[in-house]
Amino acid sequence: MTADLRTTTGESLYPRLEPLLAQIQKPIQYVGGELNAQVKHWDAARVHWALMYPDAYEVGLPNQGLMILYEVLNERSDALAERTYAVWPDLAALMREHGVPQFTVDGHRAVADFDLLGVSFATELGYTNLLEALDLAGVPLHAVDRDESHPVVVAGGHAAFNPEPVADFVDCAVLGDGEQAVGDITDVVGAWKEQGRPGGREELLARLARVDGVYVPRFYAMTYAADGAIAAVTQTRDDVPEKVGKRTVMDLDEWPYPKQPLVPLAESVHERMSVEIFRGCTRGCRFCQAGMITRPVRERTITGIGSMVDQGLKATGYEEVGLLSLSSADHSEIGQLAKELADRYEGTNTGLSLPSTRVDAFNVTLANELSRNGRRSGLTFAPEGGSERIRRVINKTVSKEDLVRTVTTAYANGWTQVKLYFMCGLPTETDEDVLEIADLAVEVIRAGREASGRKDIRCTVSIGGFVPKPHTPFQWAGQASAETIDHRLRVLRAKINEDRKIGRSIGLRYHDGKPGVIEGLLSRGDRRVGRVIERVWREGGRFDGWSEHFSYDRWVAAATEELAPFGVDLDWYTTRERTEHEILPWDHLDSGLDKEWLWEDWQAAISEDEVADCRWTPCYDCGVCPTNGTEIQIGPTGRSLLPLTVV
Amino acid sequence: MARQPDGPPPPPTVQKLRIRYAKRGRLRFASHRDLARALERALRRARVPMAFSAGFSPHPKISYLGAAPTGAASEAEYVEIGLSVRCDPEAVRAALDAALPEDVAVLDCVEAQEGTGSLADRIDTSVWRVELPGLDPDELTRAVEAFLAADVVTVAKRTKNGLKDIDARPSVTSASASAGVGCAILHMVVRQGTPAVRPDDVLAALAAVADLRPPLPPRAVREAQGRLDDTGTVADPLEPDRTAGAPDQEAHATV
Known part of the structure; x- marks a missing residue:
């Protein structure tokens, strides 16, 4: 830990940080002052939140979740929220040398001064960065070593649906949507402070454990059976719930955040603003954790979206707006929305875009409409599986003919770059399933050249290794080994290169299978995995999402040594297929999905049986709506975008 | 035949403005690219009627002159912008100054005058x-x-x-x-x-x-x-434009 020279709580560390900034790479990421950032008076707020995205600033700044909570909290008069990001090793070394602790970029206040440290985990590969930040902050790594002077460390984001691997390091985890949960937590912490912190940290955490959607790991004990599996999860207090449910924001129009999106000076991974057009997805893709844990579908209305786009553009000066969701073309009024937005911004050099979409000819029409005004970049489709058979297994059915026809339509409409996303290592997959990706790409180029009359069209095939995730039908699946993934990618590359005349128009982008194995360990791990994470961090592991920092060998060595005393190993967590009644580390965390339904859907996957979307067909009893008292919220509303007042 | 962008070509540049700005305080750590991005977004927020290049990927007409290094502050950075509608230089200066972060100050804005030569030649x-x-x-x-x-x-x-x-x-x-x-x-x-x-x-x-x-x-x-x-x-590199431009009898649109 670093020597701490501060005297006043909430004091700015900037004067001590500034000389260090002159000696490092990209100092702009640490100075704050982004457009729409805010620094509130420390003493005016009762509850202070430091919000962390545990990756580099350029990745973390555009994160919508963090931006939403930052604004929601700062709108409260009794709360203050500032942001902090993972510090690169060059600055971290100088901070340790000069005794400068982990700081927020807004007020440059010490993270240790805050009441809460909220950490948003979009991916498990941020876990070592949490440990680094805690250590730089001077906050004890283990939750049990903290007292009431330390911040309460709260995990959120999709990875928080199985926080067990970081259970020793966080004080609590929030399941589901954060907008309302952070308000409830603020109320609890504020009241406890005002009452003079009765009962110390234990009492505060007990109160938090009674907040809907908040899980406090220390109040749940794990025991393990001889075969290594969990024997039981038991509550250590009788006033905490047996199962912790998730939070669901039902009316997105009531939460039009971010209203004032942050605009960095530094370059970030998304040089655009985003508007979330709906939340949740019931397409039922079996690999997709996001689609499973964010149910049901809740649409923002067309008018709500229109005003967020308008206000956001005025507040930021961005020239591109992404219409964000898990499957944006599924919005019930997407056609009208695309047309009316394109009409509205005609001639203003404003671009509109959709993230990767399902393979559907309608999506080409949509993309044509959206690109009317701005730059026509590439189009991305996500067939995910190489063969029709494997696409039935993952429940993302599209025929080969439809796929080729859709992509050909895109080329015929003047799009010259098409990107196709696939996964490798899916359950039941064979080499043949993956090799079909090559056939598809070749046929797409052949048909595309013919339809467009151009030779310079390109198709980029982007492949990710599949990692089974908690709360999905594939949570029982054995993960493909790194060797399997690497082998399949090798044969695929060879096949694409067989015909150079076509192959030169096809790009292949992929990573080797190793990082996926570690992601798999962290995704489906239990509390015993925490020792592996800590060991890796102690040996220098940081920024595991970055190939230049990730060390597979370090992870494997740490896993081997730390897990051996428990009689389990890396394979046990990754390539091993689970049995139906094994207690999974996240069974006491309730996404609303019925475990029996998940198992049935897993069996259906193996039998290559499909499930239809419950928005347009009868309910198939996944369990989410009755468990949480929620329902599907979709249009059409029948409304149109109001014309903008001329400025 | 080469593909052509749809629609008419962008409107031409009708006026060039030469701008002096300062980067101060924390923003001395901004790189040239950081500042360029901030400037382009501020021009949009300030609704300055920029002229754009033609083509599939239209860019606003902005020329940057040699930028101070990352980590160094400056009271004298220069940039030239092309507008599609004539504007009052002082109104553009004020609007842009308001739209930029506090630590970037727009100090001076003059209309580039014909026959005075390029800004780069004066620095x-x-x-x-x-x-x-x-x-x-x-x-x-x-x-x-x-x-x-x-x-x-x-x-x-x-x-x-x-x-x-x-x-x-x-x-x-x-x-x-x-x-x-x-x-x-x-x-x-x-x-x-x-x-x-x-x-x-x-x-x-x-x-x-x-x-x-x-x-x-x-x-x-x-x-x-x-x-x-x-x-x-x-x-002062803006002096030739100032001298040649005064007295200014032309009507200006306001920003």
Whole structure:
């Protein structure tokens, strides 16, 4: 830990940080002052939140979740929220040398001064960065070593649906949507402070454990059976719930955040603003954790979206707006929305875009409409599986003919770059399933050249290794080994290169299978995995999402040594297929999905049986709506975008 | 046949504005690219009617002149923008100033006048002020004297192609030392050229000739840019436009 020279709580560390900034790479990421950032008076707020995205600033700044909570909290008069990001090793070394602790970029206040440290985990590969930040902050790594002077460390984001691997390091985890949960937590912490912190940290955490959607790991004990599996999860207090449910924001129009999106000076991974057009997805893709844990579908209305786009553009000066969701073309009024937005911004050099979409000819029409005004970049489709058979297994059915026809339509409409996303290592997959990706790409180029009359069209095939995730039908699946993934990618590359005349128009982008194995360990791990994470961090592991920092060998060595005393190993967590009644580390965390339904859907996957979307067909009893008292919220509303007042 | 963008070509540039701005405080850590991005977004927020390049990927017409290095503050950065609708330069200055972060100040905006030549031709020299916290001013004075007395001072400069030896001496046309609060201050006039000699290079040169080792990182401010005349003065590069443009009888749209 670093020597701490501060005297006043909430004091700015900037004067001590500034000389260090002159000696490092990209100092702009640490100075704050982004457009729409805010620094509130420390003493005016009762509850202070430091919000962390545990990756580099350029990745973390555009994160919508963090931006939403930052604004929601700062709108409260009794709360203050500032942001902090993972510090690169060059600055971290100088901070340790000069005794400068982990700081927020807004007020440059010490993270240790805050009441809460909220950490948003979009991916498990941020876990070592949490440990680094805690250590730089001077906050004890283990939750049990903290007292009431330390911040309460709260995990959120999709990875928080199985926080067990970081259970020793966080004080609590929030399941589901954060907008309302952070308000409830603020109320609890504020009241406890005002009452003079009765009962110390234990009492505060007990109160938090009674907040809907908040899980406090220390109040749940794990025991393990001889075969290594969990024997039981038991509550250590009788006033905490047996199962912790998730939070669901039902009316997105009531939460039009971010209203004032942050605009960095530094370059970030998304040089655009985003508007979330709906939340949740019931397409039922079996690999997709996001689609499973964010149910049901809740649409923002067309008018709500229109005003967020308008206000956001005025507040930021961005020239591109992404219409964000898990499957944006599924919005019930997407056609009208695309047309009316394109009409509205005609001639203003404003671009509109959709993230990767399902393979559907309608999506080409949509993309044509959206690109009317701005730059026509590439189009991305996500067939995910190489063969029709494997696409039935993952429940993302599209025929080969439809796929080729859709992509050909895109080329015929003047799009010259098409990107196709696939996964490798899916359950039941064979080499043949993956090799079909090559056939598809070749046929797409052949048909595309013919339809467009151009030779310079390109198709980029982007492949990710599949990692089974908690709360999905594939949570029982054995993960493909790194060797399997690497082998399949090798044969695929060879096949694409067989015909150079076509192959030169096809790009292949992929990573080797190793990082996926570690992601798999962290995704489906239990509390015993925490020792592996800590060991890796102690040996220098940081920024595991970055190939230049990730060390597979370090992870494997740490896993081997730390897990051996428990009689389990890396394979046990990754390539091993689970049995139906094994207690999974996240069974006491309730996404609303019925475990029996998940198992049935897993069996259906193996039998290559499909499930239809419950928005347009009868309910198939996944369990989410009755468990949480929620329902599907979709249009059409029948409304149109109001014309903008001329400025 | 080559593909053509749909729709009519973008409107032409009808007016060019030349702008001087400052980067101060925390934003001295902004790179040229960071500032360029901020400027483009601020122009959109301020609704300045920019002219755009033609093609599939239209870009606003902005030309940047040599930017101060990351980490250095500046009171004299220059940029030229092309507009599709004539505007009052002062209104553009004020709107842009309001739309930019607090630590970027738009100080001056003049209309480029026909026949006065390019802005780039009016800038060949920088005036620098470098604060050296914790350094004894007398020590700096001695180092500056040693530097000025030398004919050649070779320093290693980090370039795209690795370290390269350059002579830092000829670019520095004058240099002196003074005392500030808790620091020594290096004042210098440096010609711009290739390879560029930046404050860090001069400090490396002072280390080479007099073993000057400031205890803390320097804080450099570019105070002015312009053309160096025979008297050793750096002229205001916007002056020719100001002189040629006055009196201004043309009507302007407001921003």
